Amino acid sequence: MPVPPIFGTQVRGIKGMKISIERGTLLKAVSQAQSVVERRNTIPILANVLIEAEGDQAMFRATDLDIEVVDKAPAQVEKAGATTVAATTLHEIVRKLPDGALVTLTADSAAGRLTVEAGRSNFSLATLPKEDFPVMASSEYQSNFTASAALLRRLFDKSKFAISTEETRYYLNGVYMHVSDGSEGGKVLRCVATDGHRLARIDADLPDGAADMPGVIVPRKTVGELRKLLDDDEMDIAVSVSETKVRFATPDITLTSKVIDGTFPDYTRVIPQGNTRQLEVDAAEFAQAVDRVATVSSERSRAVKLQLDTDKLVLSVNAPDSGAAEEELAVAYSDERLEIGFNAKYLLEIASQVDRENAVFLFNSAGDPTLMREGNDLSAVYVVMPMRV
Numbered sequence: 493m494p495v496p497p498i499f500g501t502q503v504r505g506i507k508g509m510k511i512s513i514e515r516g517t518l519l520k521a522v523s524q525a526q527s528v529v530e531r532r533n534t535i536p537i538l539a540n541v542l543i544e545a546e547g548d549q550a551m552f553r554a555t556d557l558d559i560e561v562v563d564k565a566p567a568q569v570e571k572a573g574a575t576t577v578a579a580t581t582l583h584e585i586v587r588k589l590p591d592g593a594l595v596t597l598t599a600d601s602a603a604g605r606l607t608v609e610a611g612r613s614n615f616s617l618a619t620l621p622k623e624d625f626p627v628m629a630s631s632e633y634q635s636n637f638t639a640s641a642a643l644l645r646r647l648f649d650k651s652k653f654a655i656s657t658e659e660t661r662y663y664l665n666g667v668y669m670h671v672s673d674g675s676e677g678g679k680v681l682r683c684v685a686t687d688g689h690r691l692a693r694i695d696a697d698l699p700d701g702a703a704d705m706p707g708v709i710v711p712r713k714t715v716g717e718l719r720k721l722l723d724d725d726e727m728d729i730a731v732s733v734s735e736t737k738v739r740f741a742t743p744d745i746t747l748t749s750k751v752i753d754g755t756f757p758d759y760t761r762v763i764p765q766g767n768t769r770q771l772e773v774d775a776a777e778f779a780q781a782v783d784r785v786a787t788v789s790s791e792r793s794r795a796v797k798l799q800l801d802t803d804k805l806v807l808s809v810n811a812p813d814s815g816a817a818e819e820e821l822a823v824a825y826s827d828e829r830l831e832i833g834f835n836a837k838y839l840l841e842i843a844s845q846v847d848r849e850n851a852v853f854l855f856n857s858a859g860d861p862t863l864m865r866e867g868n869d870l871s872a873v874y875v876v877m878p879m880r881v
Contacts, residue, residue: 508599509573511545513565515593515610519586521563524720524745525554526579528561540576542625543597545569553627554579559714559749560628574622575599577606585615628748633732633739637701639681641729644740645722647683648715650694650872653841655712656687663754664688667715669738670707671698675870679703684759690838691762691875692845705733709752714738721745763875764861767854771800772824775846775866782843785809785817786836794836797881800855801829809836810881832858833881842874 525541533539542553550567553560585608589595593610599619600607608615648667656664667685672695674680680695681702710718718740721729732739739748786796789809799806803825808818832855843851846866854863864874 508571508601509543509545509575510571510596510598511543511550511567511569512594512596513550513567515586515589515591515595517565517567518595519583521550521552521565522579522583522586524561524563524717525552526583527720528554528556528559528717529579530556531580537576537620537624537626539578539580540620540625541579541582542574542576542622542627543599544574544622546572553625555626555628556713557626557628558711559717559747561717561748562746564744573599573601575601575606575619576622576625577617577619581617582608585617589613631732631734631737631739631748633734633737635702635705635731635733637699637705637731638728639696639699639702639731640725641722641727642725643681643696643699644718644729644731647681647694647696648710648718648722650845651683651685651692652712652715653845654685654687654690654692654874655715656685657712658687661688663709663752663756666709666711666752668707668709668756668759669733671703671705675873680871681705684756686757686759686762686875689835689877690842691759692842693759693763693873693875695871699731702731706735707756708733708735708738709754709756710738711749711752714747714749717747717749721747762861763873764854764856764863767856767860767863769800769827769830769855770825771805771853771855772850773805773821773853774849775843775851776849777821778851779840779843781807781819781821782836782839785819786840788815788817789836795833795879795881796836796839797831797833799829799831800825800827802826827855830855830858832862833879834862834876835879838876842876845872845874 544551549564552563589610596609598607604619606617606619651667667683669683672682679698681698682695684693730741785807789811797808805821805823810816848867850867852865861875861877
């Protein structure tokens with residue numbers, strides 16, 4: 493009995509899909525899809541990417557049941573059709589193919605195989621039926637608006653470091669995107685994240701059509717996936733929001749995500765209003781100095797002490813097990829002497845958000861939350877809790 497052929501050159505007469513696509517285009521599409529896929533899956537189909545080919549394009553769809561990403565790519569479609577194949581395996585194959593290669597994907601639904609051919613390389617991968625692939629139910633969105641990639645990137649990049657990783661407080665495991673009253677009057681689109689130790693509150697001009705948007709908590713993983721859509725400053729992103737879902741779309745990629753089902757706490761209560769002791773410091777110099785002295789801090793607490801005196805800041809670490817370090821910076825400070833301690837990691841993360849030259853810290857006492865902003869810009873405000881040193 494002859495062995496049935498498995499490679500694509502021999503299965504062209506069989507029902508299925510056949511497309512050719514440039515390697516770079518395919519890699520971009522598959523890379524976005526495979527990053528959504530969970531590495532450890534109890535449901536085999538969720539490890540797969542759904543490839544659908546029709547007209548002159550191929551669509552690559554992946555989901556973990558909470559997030560769905562759909563990437564459209566131009567392709568030569570010889571035979572329309574659809575199949576699903578392991579996302580990470582396909583990604584690894586395409587990643588290792590030479591630049592500029594033309595990749596041919598041939599699906600044989602009867603044999604349950606997908607052949608990947610490029611030059612002299614030939615791979616045969618197992619597939620699962622497209623009918624088993626879960627497609628996220630479409631949603632009625634209450635609010636639809638367009639925002640620039642630069643605006644969304646700033647909102648999420650500057651807030652995401654403060655997202656909590658504590659699973660028990662699940663409602664803090666994301667960025668709270670909502671419409672609020674701005675600090676200088678008028679409505680703003682605001683993103684807030686906090687883990688109880690630090691907080692970031694970032695404002696942007698309210699896009700047209702966003703005024704009635706329900707406030708939603710965008711999950712940490714979604715924020716990470718969204719970042720890949722936001723590199724092109726000229727790109728406009730179509731944003732759709734409902735009580736349960738949020739969608740971000742470019743002409744080629746659509747990212748749909750469930751939002752966290754919980755109530756974000758009243759963050760305004762933890763933003764200090766009466767801090768009057770003001771320190772102004774070069775943000776880059778400050779971050780580098782914190783980084784240097786923290787080298788000797790114990791990994792557990794990573795505590796850095798700030799001693800403030802007239803126009804002088806001394807950063808110090810005293811770790812009995814590993815040593816001590818001290819560095820002095822010239823700063824603008826004219827209030828009474830103050831000693832206050834912080835977790836070095838939190839200070840570094842907040843200082844690294846500053847785009848302007850100077851960071852302005854506002855203190856009350858050694859035991860109260862400290863506020864930081866970028867120069868006189870009130871559209872980005874950060875809060876960090878002190879620690880005993």
